[in-house]
Amino acid sequence: MLLNERVLQPRIGTTTESREPDVVDEDHPVIIAGFGQFGSVIGRFLRGHGVDSTVLEFDSDHVDLLRKLGLKVFYGDAARHDLLEAAGAGRAKLLILAVGEHARTVEIVRAVQKHFPQLKILARAAGRWEAYELRDAGVEAVYRDTLDTALRLAVDALTTLGHRSYQMHRAAKTFRRHDEASVRTLGAMRHDAKQYFTAARQQIQDLEELLSAGAQDAERQDSGWDTESLIQEFGRTATGRSP
């Protein structure tokens, strides 16, 4: 968000349970629960593409501040069946769970699955463990908070060191696909520590080899087409050094 997040930490401040939920007077294809940094990026992106969302936020101070920024937000608990109903959960297509607290996310998932089973859920998770639990609860589309930003930093680091930007972006996709798959396989064995650790080590190693193989492939494929390496090659031959 565009605010001083220190002032805006959820549930800090004068938030009280006694404030009545707002009356939702909207009916949109998307409902977003949680409108901190994560949710507001999504809401703004959708809005820029002409898709309106009904936004529910549980922190009353945050609601007030968002309104100062010109954003329309309703105060209320998205785990409440009546509020979901009022927000149009019976007619919406997507529910985006951008709440920062895992326990609340799980609560909302349960309420939605009970009362609005047709509603597709896209949910954020702090990390791998929360992702396991959300998948167990039946949510297919889980987005781990820092995964994509960490990958972008890694891509930039390697590009700075001279790796090709295009190859790095492709490798980041491979990493994410493999890592997402490991959430599914490792999640199932996480209650057996020994089995889990063995499998986790294997996954780490497999992914390293996969990336490494991809990098070598890309190098081979490029070598015939890449002007820079042709010039190098040419230069090398011209100076009499063997290739």
Place this chain on the structure above:
Amino acid sequence: MLLNERVLQPRIGTTTESREPDVVDEDHPVIIAGFGQFGSVIGRFLRGHGVDSTVLEFDSDHVDLLRKLGLKVFYGDAARHDLLEAAGAGRAKLLILAVGEHARTVEIVRAVQKHFPQLKILARAAGRWEAYELRDAGVEAVYRDTLDTALRLAVDALTTLGHRSYQMHRAAKTFRRHDEASVRTLGAMRHDAKQYFTAARQQIQDLEELLSAGAQDAERQDSGWDTESLIQEFGRTATGRSP
């Protein structure tokens, strides 16, 4: 990370300041400080491309667990000049700050700028406010924790609703570029609340219009080339409805 992150929250557990830092016996082009979920994604991605990193982690329990997973990590405080020196900060090219605590990140930045000013820093930040501070401290490359994952969720949401995947990815880039630029401009005026809020509102509105214009452009450009819309058009004409 591949572990139960509840067990692995930094600085929880038996971590004590009394443990001696490990002796670093490596010299790599990249140093990574902090090897939780964020840092380990980066370290693994780099390693898959043949780039080794010297990893410093401040939580001793976490160090022990990472070793169980087969990852090489050194225990120690990256804000300490002697430890940075031992980790090869004088010869490394990049320092990646993947520490979760903002105050420690700033501490390390100060130590590095004083003793190793040639070292390029790529740093994570929890949010916009931390990003402002890191930029003020002279760090150009700042990565906000959840920005990229939130954008990916937003892209998937719109794709689910029928928007084109390619266009959405392009729009996500536009969003990020604009949002990063706003970190620079808004950061400078954040100490004047009135000016800040006015500018923030304007930034939100500008970005919405920018995305909206991009979406319309894409639609116009596509309409001549896109088989699906041609079929629709054809169908429409065939059924006698006006276009």
